[in-house]
Amino acid sequence: MASSTQAQKLVYLVTGGCGFLGEHVVRMLLQREPQLQELRIFDLHLGPWLEELKTGPVQVTAIQGDVTQAHEVTAAVAGAHVVIHIAGLVDVFGRASPKTIHEVNVQGTQNVIEACVQTGTQFLVYTSSMEVVGPNIKGHPFYRGNEDTPYEAVHKHPYPRSKALAERLVLEANGRKVHGGLPLVTCALRPTGIYGEGHQIMKDIYYQGLRLGGRLFRVIPTSVEHGRVYVGNVAWMHVLVARELKQRAALMGGQVYFCYDKSPYKSYMDFNMEFLGPCGLRLVGTRPLLPYWLLVLLATLNALLQWLLRPLLLYAPLLNPYTLAMANTTFTVSTNKAQRHFGYEPLFSWEDSRTRTIHWVQALEGSA
Numbered sequence: 001m002a003s004s005t006q007a008q009k010l011v012y013l014v015t016g017g018c019g020f021l022g023e024h025v026v027r028m029l030l031q032r033e034p035q036l037q038e039l040r041i042f043d044l045h046l047g048p049w050l051e052e053l054k055t056g057p058v059q060v061t062a063i064q065g066d067v068t069q070a071h072e073v074t075a076a077v078a079g080a081h082v083v084i085h086i087a088g089l090v091d092v093f094g095r096a097s098p099k100t101i102h103e104v105n106v107q108g109t110q111n112v113i114e115a116c117v118q119t120g121t122q123f124l125v126y127t128s129s130m131e132v133v134g135p136n137i138k139g140h141p142f143y144r145g146n147e148d149t150p151y152e153a154v155h156k157h158p159y160p161r162s163k164a165l166a167e168r169l170v171l172e173a174n175g176r177k178v179h180g181g182l183p184l185v186t187c188a189l190r191p192t193g194i195y196g197e198g199h200q201i202m203k204d205i206y207y208q209g210l211r212l213g214g215r216l217f218r219v220i221p222t223s224v225e226h227g228r229v230y231v232g233n234v235a236w237m238h239v240l241v242a243r244e245l246k247q248r249a250a251l252m253g254g255q256v257y258f259c260y261d262k263s264p265y266k267s268y269m270d271f272n273m274e275f276l277g278p279c280g281l282r283l284v285g286t287r288p289l290l291p292y293w294l295l296v297l298l299a300t301l302n303a304l305l306q307w308l309l310r311p312l313l314l315y316a317p318l319l320n321p322y323t324l325a326m327a328n329t330t331f332t333v334s335t336n337k338a339q340r341h342f343g344y345e346p347l348f349s350w351e352d353s354r355t356r357t358i359h360w361v362q363a364l365e366g367s368a
């Protein structure tokens with residue numbers, strides 16, 4: 001394997017490159033990484049849009065594969081200079097079993113690390129999540145905190161638990177000798193709630209609003225702040241980290257960075273209304289229309305129904321005890337660590353991010 005610091009033309013591998021964030025990272029790399037020679041996109045489900053990318057100057061290689069299968073991962077990683085590991089099972093609704101979530105998010109990440117070590121790939125960027133920190137189930141607020149803010153992280157839910165375990169594996173692997181004797185350099189990015197073109201939950205909430213006659217109902221107070229970041233800026237941060245990791249290994253290796261931009265601090269629903277409002281939806285109520293105890297009861301009922309119905313069908317509504325705790329607990333970040341360590345500045349202003357997201361919602365099928 002050629003030393004990546006000397007190589008001018010690099011091979012990148014993006015796992016999960018066909019998902020919501022992955023597609024933005026793939027497109028961003030093609031637009032803004034001049035050192036790119038080959039881009040490998042590894043995903044369980046390959047998107048048809050990949051075809052259009054194959055006509056450009058960079059060699060684009062689509063690999064259908066499963067991160068839980070070590071041999072498939074090793075074959076994809078072999079010869080790559082940089083791996084951006086985004087693939088993951090994002091499930092806070094109880095669609096997948098805790099075992100499957102663990103296999104994909106933890107074992108899959110371990111497979112990626114071992115593949116780097118075995119094949120001599122030196123640089124690994126991992127997409128972690130703010131959820132490795134919180135919110136915790138005790139509802140403690142994390143108010144505009146940074147990477148060093150103390151917080152009691154308690155992981156009971158399979159998704160954040162798996163992300164925290166995987167992140168630890170990645171950080172602990174920093175400095176391991178890869179094939180050829182060079183040290184592995186790793187770091188983890190922790191996005192808050194990502195929004196933007198392609199965001200499935202935003203789409204679901206939009207259609208739900210249309211079904212309810214253009215209305216959504218306030219259930220969470222405006223005072224609760226939920227951290228959000230635009231997908232284009234998260235993608236840009238991945239591109240920069242992957243590039244700078246080679247030049248600043250001593251500083252960045254083994255580090256975690258929250259993903260942030262200038263998106264305003266708002267409650268989950270008030271923030272969504274920044275896009276859904278201009279698309280014709282209205283959020284009814286200046287204060288929550290239901291008392292919190294009733295929401296807790298409904299969320300618990302949903303969890304019970306999910307369990308009872310599981311042998312017959314999958315019942316996975318948005319509201320469950322975990323998502324309620326997420327939406328009802330202040331968790332926002334305020335940091336400049338990425339700026340200090342590798343010169344990150346958001347590529348998209350809040351106005352741009354908002355406009356792009358609104359245009360995407362407006363273009364959805366059946367849009368008002």
Ligand SMILES: NC(=O)C1=CN([C@@H]2O[C@H](COP(=O)(O)OP(=O)(O)OC[C@H]3O[C@@H](n4cnc5c(N)ncnc54)[C@H](O)[C@@H]3O)[C@@H](O)[C@H]2O)C=CC1
Pocket residue numbers: 015016017018019020021022042043044045065066067068086087088089090104108127128129130163190191192193194195
């Ligand atoms: N959506 C969000 O708000 C946030 C997401 N993240 C993290 O960002 C990453 C990407 O998330 P999204 O793009 O939102 O999710 P997504 O579900 O849209 O994308 C995940 C991709 O991984 C692929 N994948 C799943 N299992 C796989 C397997 N066994 N082998 C190979 N590929 C597999 C999927 O096919 C999909 O294309 C995840 O690791 C997630 O934990 C972190 C913070 C916030």
Ligand SMILES: CC(C)CCC[C@@H](C)[C@H]1CC[C@H]2[C@@H]3[C@H](O)CC4=CC(=O)CC[C@]4(C)[C@H]3CC[C@]12C
Pocket residue numbers: 090092128129130131192193194201219220268318319322323324326327
């Ligand atoms: C009806 C409820 C009261 C409101 C439901 C909203 C929830 C579906 C969402 C509230 C917070 C979201 C999560 C948060 O943005 C952080 C996340 C980070 C990740 O790594 C994955 C996605 C998510 C868990 C995100 C999922 C939807 C919410 C729980």
